[in-house]
Amino acid sequence: MANFDQTIVNLQDVSVTFESSGKPLHAVDNVSLQINRGDIYGIIGYSGAGKSTLVRTINLLQKPTDGKVIVGGQDLQKLSNPQLRSARKKIGMIFQHFNLLNSRTVLNNVEYPLLSQHISKAKRQAKAKHLLDVVGLREFEHSYPEQLSGGQKQRVAIARSLANDPDILVSDEATSALDPKTTDDILNLLQHLNKTLGLTIVLITHEMQVIKSICHHVAVMDDGKIIERGNVAEVFSNPQQKLTQNFVDSSANVTGALEQIKSDPSLQKLSADERILYLKFRGKATKESLISDLTELYHLKANILFANIERIGDTSIGYLIIIISGKSKQLADGINFLNRHGVRVQLLPGKKEESDKDVNASIS
Ligand SMILES: Nc1ncnc2c1ncn2[C@@H]1O[C@H](COP(=O)(O)OP(=O)(O)OP(=O)(O)O)[C@@H](O)[C@H]1O
Numbered sequence: 001m002a003n004f005d006q007t008i009v010n011l012q013d014v015s016v017t018f019e020s021s022g023k024p025l026h027a028v029d030n031v032s033l034q035i036n037r038g039d040i041y042g043i044i045g046y047s048g049a050g051k052s053t054l055v056r057t058i059n060l061l062q063k064p065t066d067g068k069v070i071v072g073g074q075d076l077q078k079l080s081n082p083q084l085r086s087a088r089k090k091i092g093m094i095f096q097h098f099n100l101l102n103s104r105t106v107l108n109n110v111e112y113p114l115l116s117q118h119i120s121k122a123k124r125q126a127k128a129k130h131l132l133d134v135v136g137l138r139e140f141e142h143s144y145p146e147q148l149s150g151g152q153k154q155r156v157a158i159a160r161s162l163a164n165d166p167d168i169l170v171s172d173e174a175t176s177a178l179d180p181k182t183t184d185d186i187l188n189l190l191q192h193l194n195k196t197l198g199l200t201i202v203l204i205t206h207e208m209q210v211i212k213s214i215c216h217h218v219a220v221m222d223d224g225k226i227i228e229r230g231n232v233a234e235v236f237s238n239p240q241q242k243l244t245q246n247f248v249d250s251s252a253n254v255t256g257a258l259e260q261i262k263s264d265p266s267l268q269k270l271s272a273d274e275r276i277l278y279l280k281f282r283g284k285a286t287k288e289s290l291i292s293d294l295t296e297l298y299h300l301k302a303n304i305l306f307a308n309i310e311r312i313g314d315t316s317i318g319y320l321i322i323i324i325s326g327k328s329k330q331l332a333d334g335i336n337f338l339n340r341h342g343v344r345v346q347l348l349p350g351k352k353e354e355s356d357k358d359v360n361a362s363i364s
Contacts, residue, residue: 011034011207095157176207215232
């Protein structure tokens with residue numbers, strides 16, 4: 001249950017239905033989502049999952065077909081147009097393609113959202129210059145967008161999104177058009193703004209790496225629904241849904257390793273006492289000598305096919321694929337031993353002469 005004192009975004013049973021070729025298309029299907037003030041909340045999903053449509057309801061750029069949108073304690077659908085305009089100013093947005101005005105200088109782009117306010121030109125420009133300082137682009141104030149790199153354009157867009165001192169920044173695939181190094185720089189900037197300004201960030205992406213780098217919480221979206229959500233380290237170290245598992249595997253390079261294993265003929269003919277196991281460790285388990293304990297205690301042999309350790313926030317997550325061999329009873333006991341030490345064990349398919357019954361019984 002969310003703590004509603006802390007909740008800044010509160011979507012209640014929100015649905016958005018479009019019409020597509022005369023049929024209803026449920027782009028967002030009965031989603032409830034609470035985001036706390038000061039959070040960096042990631043929403044991940046493949047193209048078409050409904051991420052953009054969902055986050056566009058947060059400022060009513062997209063009106064829901066059903067459900068309530070409560071932001072900063074205000075039910076946005078009950079506001080008058082002027083009230084909604086001022087509520088929207090507190091929700092900045094950045095996009096994959098920056099959406100800058102090419103005929104205006106960098107400075108003019110950043111001051112643009114302030115033009116409708118009754119403040120002097122001097123004050124407006126001072127604010128815009130300060131924001132260019134914040135994003136590290138003051139020296140480019142007289143340049144035009146086309147003279148900037150992608151990362152610089154996104155910095156201008158971020159400065160512009162901050163012009164009205166928003167409480168929330170919605171980032172719609174803001175790093176998807178950028179190279180990995182520039183992506184890191186932009187994510188670091190967003191993290192810095194979150195820490196220094198207390199800015200709540202709602203970030204949508206199809207890239208796990210983005211979520212892992214800066215998000216505290218994550219929701220996984222598929223077919224208009226949130227299928228899994230929670231603390232990033234918890235969700236990704238123990239995925240409950242196949243789609244979440246796919247994101248984890250591809251980001252930890254497990255997908256490539258699995259494909260290689262599948263296509264390696266020598267691994268397709270396991271003997272009766274061999275199994276291929278995919279092990280996931282979290283936190284303390286990554287620092288223990290579990291594999292050597294396993295082989296010693298249960299008289300098993302382990303051959304490592306793939307290993308990787310990643311950090312998500314403060315948590316280390318280890319991924320290991322091994323061929324393990326030994327007697328059936330010892331295999332089962334060994335797997336129980338791993339489970340007891342908090343290791344998730346998955347048996348990978350491989351042709352063998354013996355049934356998996358014994359080991360399967362102990363696989364969670
Ligand atoms: N204005 C619209 N009219 C009709 N269908 C729409 C409209 N906007 C989005 N859709 C459809 O709604 C579904 C969800 O789209 P949405 O853009 O929200 O997904 P997404 O997860 O953000 O994917 P992407 O990253 O590709 O934009 C898609 O099937 C899309 O074609």
